[in-house]
Amino acid sequence: MKKKLTLSLCALLLFLVCSNSVSAITWIPKEFTCPIDNEKNTFLVVGSYGSYIYNYPSKYQWLFFPDTSGNNFYMCKKCHLTTYMWDFDRFPKQKIEAVKKVLATIEQEKFTKYNKVAVTKRLEVMEKVYGELDKDEIWWERFNRIKGFHYGKAGEADKARAARLKSLETIKSELNKGNSKTPKKILYYVSGALKHFLNDDAGARADFDKALQTRYAKDGAKSGELKNAEANLNQRLNDYIKVMYEEKNPRSADRDPGHSH
Ligand SMILES: [Zn+2]
Numbered sequence: 001m002k003k004k005l006t007l008s009l010c011a012l013l014l015f016l017v018c019s020n021s022v023s024a025i026t027w028i029p030k031e032f033t034c035p036i037d038n039e040k041n042t043f044l045v046v047g048s049y050g051s052y053i054y055n056y057p058s059k060y061q062w063l064f065f066p067d068t069s070g071n072n073f074y075m076c077k078k079c080h081l082t083t084y085m086w087d088f089d090r091f092p093k094q095k096i097e098a099v100k101k102v103l104a105t106i107e108q109e110k111f112t113k114y115n116k117v118a119v120t121k122r123l124e125v126m127e128k129v130y131g132e133l134d135k136d137e138i139w140w141e142r143f144n145r146i147k148g149f150h151y152g153k154a155g156e157a158d159k160a161r162a163a164r165l166k167s168l169e170t171i172k173s174e175l176n177k178g179n180s181k182t183p184k185k186i187l188y189y190v191s192g193a194l195k196h197f198l199n200d201d202a203g204a205r206a207d208f209d210k211a212l213q214t215r216y217a218k219d220g221a222k223s224g225e226l227k228n229a230e231a232n233l234n235q236r237l238n239d240y241i242k243v244m245y246e247e248k249n250p251r252s253a254d255r256d257p258g259h260s261h
Contacts, residue, residue: 024048025046025048025049025053025065025069026046026047026048026049027044027045027046027047027071028044028045028046028047029042029043029044029045030042030043030044030045032074032088032089034076034078034079034081034088035081035088035089035091035093035096036076036079036081036091036096036099036100036103037076037078037079039076039077039078039079041074041076041077041114043071043074043085043088043114044071044115045085046066049065049066053065056068057250057253058149058253059236060193060196060240060243060250060253061145061148061149061193061194061197061250061253062145062186062189062190062193063145063146063149066085067142067146067149068149070115070119070122070150071085071115072084072085073085073114073119073122073123073126074088074114075111075114075117075122075125076114077111077112077114079100079103080103080106080108080109080125081099081103081129082122082123082125082126082129083126083129083130084126092133095132095133098132099129099132102128102129102131102132103125103128103129105128106125106128109121118154119150119154120147120150120151120154120156120159123146123147123150126143127143127147130143137170137173137174138170138174138181138182140166140170141166141167141170141171141174142167144163144164144166144167144170145163145164145167145190145194147159147160147163148160148161148163148164148167148194148197149253151163152197152253152254152255153253153254153255154255155254155255155256155257156257157254157257160197160254161198164194164197164198165198167190167194168191168194168195168198171187171190171191171194172191174187175187175188175191183216183217183218183229184214184217185211185214185215185216185217185230185233186216186233188207188208188210188211188214189207189208189211189233189236189237189240191207192204192205192206192207192208192211192240193240193250195207196240196244196249196250196251197250197251197254199251201244201245204244205241205244208237208240208241211233211237212234212237212238215230216229216230216233
């Protein structure tokens with residue numbers, strides 16, 4: 001009897017371990033050569049993840065894994081070149097000299113593991129690096145939203161707010177443009193989300209209502225895709241409207257500065 005129980009427990013544990021690994025984000029170390037100084041760095045690449053990432057609470061900032069993970073931001077331990085993980089390998093050669101000059105102005109911190117350097121610190125270096133790379137407004141809007149997310153998580157409320165205000169300015173001008181590449185329904189979602197995180201719930205609610213009234217449209221999309229996106233976004237919007245008034249609302253993803261340390 002005891003043996004049987006032990007066996008079934010083992011089977012259960014094995015099942016739990018296996019099913020857990022299926023639904024887990026995993027990372028694998030990989031060697032990268034820095035395009036600036038040829039320094040060998042070990043960074044983490046994504047081993048596995050699933051569609052469950054689209055339901056993580058970061059959806060309330062319209063941000064998804066891996067932007068929400070500190071592992072995404074690679075930093076060379078020698079010259080401190082910092083990029084998104086997908087840019088490190090294909091850094092434009094013609095920009096190396098300009099970026100070298102920028103990196104020479106930053107405070108050099110010694111480290112062995114890139115992901116032990118504060119995410120906010122790496123984002124600040126990234127901002128300078130990409131400042132040399134001719135990125136468009138939409139690129140910067142997302143970058144600022146990512147900054148807002150990580151500053152908020154770190155309890156740096158003022159810096160989170162400044163980044164989110166910049167992001168919101170861009171969203172406003174995209175909405176005014178009328179020919180934005182981003183679907184209007186999503187622009188309203190992002191605008192409302194930013195306002196919620198900027199403590200303007202009335203403004204957020206007005207944007208979510210506008211989003212619900214705006215049909216999802218995207219050039220070249222098939223009717224099935226449009227229908228799915230419309231239903232998915234409406235569900236997300238109704239969910240946001242419900243949770244934003246709860247005590248533990250999406251904003252609680254930001255660490256209370258009064259409770260840090
Ligand atoms: Zn380097």
